[in-house]
Amino acid sequence: MRGRTGVLAAVAVLAGSLALSGCDRGGHTDLGLALSTMNNPFFVGIKKGAQAEAAARGLKINITDAQNDPTQQINQMETFTSQNVKAAIINPVDSDAAVPAVGVANRADVPVISIDRGVNGGRVGSTIASDNVAGGRLAARALATSLGGKGKVAFLEGQPGTSAARERGKGFEEGIKAYPGIEVVARQPADFDRTKGMDVMANMRQSHRDITGVFAANDEMALGAAKALGSAAGKGVKVVAFDGTPDGIKAVRGGTLTATVAQQPRLLGKQAVDWAVRASEGERLPRLVKVPVVLVTRENAAEFDH
Template identity: 45%
Template structure:
């Protein structure tokens, strides 16, 4: 029913404005000009993942500092629920939407609905396939892959034999992290093997066990996320070898492993910073300022102090 109402409203707006996509002033959310009156709607893909909890915390804390209201909804990794959640946020009169999509294609319809009634949309970590998004706030995955390769070269030298554990085939993070890694590795390292382990710790363990048998002289491993890296470490420990392992994300288990002297390093994302940058982008957009289409959140390489 809600979707039907929104669809009818969109058609009405087009009719009233002479087939223009620009809605009349009465249909636009009103904002006084005082940032404290700004109401933000935040839709998160899942709050069952510590990364996205930290992202949410970054939004809520930054908005609180500036005296703004945030309404948070959890899609629970259900794209249909997320679309309904965003519909609800629109009906609650939010001035701007911050969306961390569960599915970039599925979220497109409600992004277009928001566009039709003048509500700006900013995406976090992932973007939407269609509809107008003012800005995407995300980490630079390609840069992170480069950082991992550069650290291996720095510590072990050129032509070091390396194994690459890839994420889910076709996933944007897999593609971008791998691309960044190979921008350096193809020139300065010897990647003797690479195989997908689907961002999964158990698969990382099993794949690493198999690759070690065929590549006994490998000196380093780059895993596209920390879960695979931690699985690889288990396989390496069982083999009795001393091999550098670098992960990606900076999750709690990875940081503890670094402190324990097991994981060599992780390319750490900063989800709270992503949230903070998204709030600032929301303020800028609703104030009429231009924002960059992609707002990168810096990465940092974490090693044992």
């Protein structure tokens, strides 16, 4: 009896660890979700949305973290196919570098859905993403309005090679052209990272002390930039961001950030699972599904508290 009790205890520990991880590490798995990173609250939101939708449908989902390494995503796709998933979802580390990972699923005849960022090759059934171009235009208008249509601004770009960075930049550039009194005097990638955002902003301020506005292509970079700006953040220098994470919303409420363009990460995760199931059933899907974004300011920030 003591031996049997020990075995049961070991099984209970293993089951508990699987439940905590949110993954099915072996045996039957219905869906795979390969996230670029979980070291960012936005992608944690996607994870939670996907987990909730999978649970509501009675599906097992294996969610992995590539830690911003595209090679990891190839390995993770190989794991998904070995688990005989019905469909795979990928949030690419890099839109070009994700092509081999998608190829793994293609060769195994596993349908693929991409989320938040597109893939520049392979067979992808559909891409579920926020309307990043529209969001970039919205950010440009918000920044220009806060500056009264005049000033010198800096642009902290996202991770090069990602469709999200490219599209937000495109929207911002298109939007800011409507304000001839505003000049973009500095622009540099900060890889969607808070620490890099702080470092890049500090360097920009050394070269351009007359900056009065900043657009950062995500909340994490904006929060880093605000730290580098110190007491000037939100006052002498207006900072507009993109994502609508809890930390970003809190900074808008506190006045450190002027505004943020809010995505809906949980909705993105939910819809990705929905479209992945449809793909697994052979349904013909639209190439792109755009999820709306909304501007968050101090006036409406309370509505977006998580």
